[in-house]
Amino acid sequence: MVFSSHAFLVFLVLVLAGYGLIARWREPWAKHFLTAASLVFYGFWIPAYLLLLMGSVLVNYALAGRIRHHLPADPAAPAAKAWRWMALGVALNLGLIGYYKYLDFFITSLNWGLGLKLPLQHILLPIGISFITFQKISFLVDTYHRKVGQVPFADFLFFIAFFPQLIAGPIVTQADFLPQMRERRSAQRPEGRSWRLDPWHVAIGLAIFSAGLFKKTILADQVAPYADHVFNTAAQGLPLGLLDAWVGATSYSFQIYFDFSGYSDMAIGLAFLFGFRLPINFFSPYKAASIREFWRRWHISLSSFLRDYLYISLGGSRHGWWRTLLALMATMTLGGLWHGANITFVVWGMLHGALLVVNHAWAKAGIDVSAWLGGRSWLARSLRHLIAVVITWVLVTFIWVFFRANDLATALGIVKAMLGLTTHVSFTPTTYGVVTFIWLYFLLAWLLPNTAQIFQRFDAYLHAGRYIGGPVGGQVGGQVGGQVGGAVGGPDSASAARAPGWAYKLNAGWAVLAALSFSIAWFALSNLSPFIYFQF
Numbered sequence: 001m002v003f004s005s006h007a008f009l010v011f012l013v014l015v016l017a018g019y020g021l022i023a024r025w026r027e028p029w030a031k032h033f034l035t036a037a038s039l040v041f042y043g044f045w046i047p048a049y050l051l052l053l054m055g056s057v058l059v060n061y062a063l064a065g066r067i068r069h070h071l072p073a074d075p076a077a078p079a080a081k082a083w084r085w086m087a088l089g090v091a092l093n094l095g096l097i098g099y100y101k102y103l104d105f106f107i108t109s110l111n112w113g114l115g116l117k118l119p120l121q122h123i124l125l126p127i128g129i130s131f132i133t134f135q136k137i138s139f140l141v142d143t144y145h146r147k148v149g150q151v152p153f154a155d156f157l158f159f160i161a162f163f164p165q166l167i168a169g170p171i172v173t174q175a176d177f178l179p180q181m182r183e184r185r186s187a188q189r190p191e192g193r194s195w196r197l198d199p200w201h202v203a204i205g206l207a208i209f210s211a212g213l214f215k216k217t218i219l220a221d222q223v224a225p226y227a228d229h230v231f232n233t234a235a236q237g238l239p240l241g242l243l244d245a246w247v248g249a250t251s252y253s254f255q256i257y258f259d260f261s262g263y264s265d266m267a268i269g270l271a272f273l274f275g276f277r278l279p280i281n282f283f284s285p286y287k288a289a290s291i292r293e294f295w296r297r298w299h300i301s302l303s304s305f306l307r308d309y310l311y312i313s314l315g316g317s318r319h320g321w322w323r324t325l326l327a328l329m330a331t332m333t334l335g336g337l338w339h340g341a342n343i344t345f346v347v348w349g350m351l352h353g354a355l356l357v358v359n360h361a362w363a364k365a366g367i368d369v370s371a372w373l374g375g376r377s378w379l380a381r382s383l384r385h386l387i388a389v390v391i392t393w394v395l396v397t398f399i400w401v402f403f404r405a406n407d408l409a410t411a412l413g414i415v416k417a418m419l420g421l422t423t424h425v426s427f428t429p430t431t432y433g434v435v436t437f438i439w440l441y442f443l444l445a446w447l448l449p450n451t452a453q454i455f456q457r458f459d460a461y462l463h464a465g466r467y468i469g470g471p472v473g474g475q476v477g478g479q480v481g482g483q484v485g486g487a488v489g490g491p492d493s494a495s496a497a498r499a500p501g502w503a504y505k506l507n508a509g510w511a512v513l514a515a516l517s518f519s520i521a522w523f524a525l526s527n528l529s530p531f532i533y534f535q536f
Contacts, residue, residue: 034274046127089137096129136160171304204504206514212263215261277461287446
């Protein structure tokens with residue numbers, strides 16, 4: 001069930017109505033109702049895979065129990081048995097995703113490398129398996145490191161199955177979510193109503209959801225045909241001109257930008273309807289002035305996971321300069337492979353890794369370009385920043401070609417045209433059509449505030465404070481901050497006091513704008529294309 005569909009909107013209305021009634025009648029049952037609704041949501045696609053989800057949840061919960069059982073009382077003492085249980089859990093989770101997602105890729109590689117003719121299995125990928133696997137692995141690792149203790153099974157199941165983040169993230173770790181569950185069990189909630197619908201949560205959640213739906217159906221889906229045209233042309237082996245290739249790459253660059261940004265907003269808005277905050281996952285990445293900054297702003301929950309559970313495990317920056325660069329390359333390559341069982345994703349990850357290495361080397365060399373571009377005046381600094389943003393966008397868009405293409409031949413055909421290495425010159429009606437309005441996408445991405453900034457008054461985005469209130473930092477991913485858990489901020493919270501005047505308010509004007517955005521997006525649902533990140 002896709003968020004941007006009529007079926008989901010009917011599902012959401014029924015869930016909100018049922019949840020609200022049950023919370024008023026038997027409030028403790030509201031959580032179980034929401035868990036059941038989440039399982040129905042997951043099983044709507046292929047009911048049989050619901051058994052796979054439940055089996056995996058049971059196994060991981062049991063493994064976490066074995067890890068805790070074998071942890072010594074003294075934190076400094078060796079924990080070999082606990083480590084073995086953790087390693088087993090990680091291996092089982094990786095084995096599961098390896099079977100469903102990478103078996104055919106492995107067979108294809110064997111056939112190519114050894115000249116074999118092993119048949120492909122064509123296994124249907126369970127939706128959301130990549131995101132769910134990362135959640136379970138992070139929970140087991142955090143259990144081993146004593147970051148989480150005994151968790152009621154009902155809470156663990158809710159943590160994994162909560163439908164707003166179940167299919168395509170954001171990747172939610174226990175540190176993000178379980179404190180919110182514990183807080184709801186406490187007696188500190190206003191009026192003791194921990195599971196009831198709050199009208200202002202519903203109002204803000206629907207407004208954020210509407211903004212995301214608008215991005216998906218109006219912005220992402222409208223530019224998708226132009227990207228499809230160019231990539232399909234290249235896939236057929238037909239020649240492309242320089243302008244056609246760049247229009248196709250640019251179209252896809254904005255398609256995935258607004259598609260993923262829209263999905264993230266919809267997921268966060270849906271969670272906020274029920275009073276939960278999901279981590280910020282997207283913060284104007286095309287405003288980044290370097291590849292390092294791009295990865296602090298793009299798919300933030302994935303970047304944070306890769307940093308915390310892979311990059312640091314590979315040594316991070318603790319073992320010298322060359323080990324740091326090697327860890328960066330390995331992390332980004334594996335991050336690319338995580339996106340899909342195709343060599344194009346591996347190349348995409350390796351290219352980003354190579355650019356991160358260059359970025360780190362440039363910073364380490366301490367090269368100062370201020371003298372080249374007018375000194376240190378405000379105008380010169382602004383010009384340098386603008387040039388850096390444009391260069392970063394061009395590099396990211398260039399590499400998106402490998403992410404979008406179905407095979408290397410298609411990607412290389414478009415890349416050659418983008419570099420002007422083909423003699424074919426064309427300016428098709430399709431190209432002309434997108435050129436007439438693509439400039440609007442640059443204005444939206446570069447000049448306007450993002451959704452997290454617009455809704456900053458209400459603390460709807462977990463960890464948003466570090467991005468809105470200060471610089472974006474970190475190595476591979478952003479050093480996300482903010483308070484985890486605790487009461488969800490309200491209209492009178494500290495964030496509301498700091499919010500600028502143009503930020504979203506609970507008033508008639510903003511309500512009309514949100515309703516208009518939803519209505520326009522709703523009427524465009526007939527032009528539905530699937531969310532790009534649903535395939536992962």
